[in-house]
Amino acid sequence: MLGIIGIAVIFVMVFGGYILAxxxxGIILKALPFEFMMIGGAAAGAFLLGNDSSGxxxxxxxxxxxxxxxxxxxxxxxxxxxxLFELVRLARQSPVAVEEHIENPEESSIFGKYPKISADKYAVELICDTLRTMSMNYDDPHQVEEVLDNRLEAMEHHAMHSSHALQxxxxxxxxxxxxxxxxxxxxTMSSIDQPPEVLGKLIGGALVGTFLGVFLAYGLVGPMAGKVKSVVEEDMHFYNLIREVLVANLHNHATNICIEVGRQNTPSHVRPSFGDLxxxxxxxKQEAA
Structure with missing residues (x-):
């Protein structure tokens, strides 16, 4: 909704100010289809040239x-x-019992309680792969932390592709x-023998191209690139939370402490309160009992 409001404000302020001045x-509307065809078409072609189909x-x-x-x-x-509380607690109580959940998360009763998280393959793979690694006695916290850092860095790099392409x-x-x-x-130069009023309209139409290129760059596409980047950075906090809890678990902290470490490392605007959590x-716990 905020994005739509922003676009509306841009158009109203720019063209409204122009009309009030x-x-x-008429000149802009007459030249706009042809200028947009050249500028928009060239931009689309350059975008396709610089990216593969998946990108x-x-x-x-x-x-x-x-x-x-x-x-x-x-x-x-x-x-x-x-x-994470349920999985970590179960992994400590019975490493064998947790295997059915991390090997088949689609059929897991624990993952099934949280359908939105279960539908995100990155979150599920990050949780399951790390817990699986722990079950293999690959429990050096520093090594696992490094693996998680590299994985999250690669994930963020991939997610940032859209922002870079738009920018x-x-x-x-x-x-x-x-x-x-x-x-x-x-x-215009080919019509140099025309009267000034004709040349003025031709020059005005030519300048629409400069206006349109700058307007699209700084009014629409550039801000969109910045917004996509900020959304990716915001969503990465979710996956970093997984890292914080599982690394704390590798340091053999109590399960409640692991969860509290994750909660406190969550940005304040999305952090659940201590009482709510x-x-x-x-x-x-009552359901498990």
Whole structure:
């Protein structure tokens, strides 16, 4: 919703100010389809040239993040802590019993309580692979922490591709606007024998190309790239929470301490309160009993 409001404000302020200042939309509207064809088409072609098919699909899909915002909400962080509590406690009580949950998370009764988390393959794989590693006695906390750090870094690098691709396109748009404007000037020069009022409209149409390139770059595509980046960074806190809890578990802290370490390392705006989490954990314990 905020993204739609932002786009509306941009258009109203820019074109509203232009009209109130006495500008005429006729020249812009007449030149806009042709200028947009050149600039938008060239930008789309450059985008396809600089990305493979999977990268292009990934970027187009991630544009939705501009309007949807972060995937993980505060209640999801609470659910994640409850899920990790159940798995860590079970792993300590019975390493054999936890295997059925980490080997077949799709059929796990524990994972099944949290459908949104279960539907995220990155979160499930991160949890299951780390717990599986612990069951193999590969329990050096520093080695496991390094593996998790490398994995999260690779995950973030991949997730940031869309932001980089959009930013590269935004950086190219002003130059493509100049290309369109130069072509407009060439067209104008071919009509140099026309009266000033005709030349004025031709020059105005040519300048629409420069305007459109800069407007798209700094008013739309650039801010979208920044928004996608901020959403990715926000969602990465969810996966970092998994790391914090499982590394604390490797240091043989009590299960409640592991969960509290994760809670306190969660950003404040999505961090569940101590009392809220305690109530949720009590419900988990009662169900297990």
């Amino acid at each position: 006495g500008g005429k939309m 292009a699909k990934h970027t187009l899909k991630d544009i939705g993040k501009v309007f949807k915002g972060p995937k993980w909400k505060p209640e999801d962080y609470r659910d994640l802590l409850c899920l 590269t396109t935004a950086d190219a748009l002003p130059a493509l606007g100049i290309v369109a404007a130069v072509l407009g000037v060439i067209k 305690e109530e949720s954990l009590k419900s988990v």
